[in-house]
Amino acid sequence: MQGLTEIRWHARGGQGAVTAAKMVAEVALGQKKYFQAFPEYGPERSGAPIVAFTRISDEPIQIYAGIEHPQIVIVLDASLLSIVDVTKGAPANAIVLVNSDLPPAELRAKYHIEGHRLYAIAATKIATETIGRPIPNTPMVGALTRITGLFPLESVVEFLRADFGKKFPPKVVDGNINAITRSYEEVQGE
Numbered sequence: 001m002q003g004l005t006e007i008r009w010h011a012r013g014g015q016g017a018v019t020a021a022k023m024v025a026e027v028a029l030g031q032k033k034y035f036q037a038f039p040e041y042g043p044e045r046s047g048a049p050i051v052a053f054t055r056i057s058d059e060p061i062q063i064y065a066g067i068e069h070p071q072i073v074i075v076l077d078a079s080l081l082s083i084v085d086v087t088k089g090a091p092a093n094a095i096v097l098v099n100s101d102l103p104p105a106e107l108r109a110k111y112h113i114e115g116h117r118l119y120a121i122a123a124t125k126i127a128t129e130t131i132g133r134p135i136p137n138t139p140m141v142g143a144l145t146r147i148t149g150l151f152p153l154e155s156v157v158e159f160l161r162a163d164f165g166k167k168f169p170p171k172v173v174d175g176n177i178n179a180i181t182r183s184y185e186e187v188q189g190e
Helices: 017-030 078-082 104-111 123-130 137-148 153-167 170-185
Strands: 006-014 034-040 050-058 074-075 097-098 117-121
Touching: 006 017, 006 078, 006 137, 017 034, 017 050, 017 097, 017 137, 017 153, 078 104, 097 123, 097 137, 104 117, 104 123, 117 137, 123 137, 123 170, 137 153, 137 170, 153 170
Parallel strands: 006 074, 074 097, 097 117
Antiparallel strands: 006 050, 034 050
């Protein structure tokens, strides 16, 4: 399907991967795109490995299954690199974005990641410093925005102001905007 972007999110329960997958889909909706966002449910509990998916397209999406060949893999917890084959099915040129304090070259060496375009962002650190909680999902969306150019940063900020503004006090909204903006600037690639 031309114009289809498939993203697979790997995280631990409680890190906000499902929320981030939905956030990216809703930002895409604001760009007049078609989307899907859904988790792969199982016996998840806080701290257990989970998977979520996002599809974004210029055309209606007629696929109703998990993503097996993602162009983008997002890993919210680097410890999963030791226990889950996060790149399974991903083509050699896929983007792999990892939440880590390590630069991409060190991540590649430590976890024996072969191929793929590797990026890293210290999302948990950024979240702790800007939002006050170690939940890396919002900073990961900022890094994704920079790496892929799927939508402009301003669209993500606008979405956060509108959507988060309905649910959270201004301090939380501003913290999340700072997290997105900072990770957009700080993401590193090889």
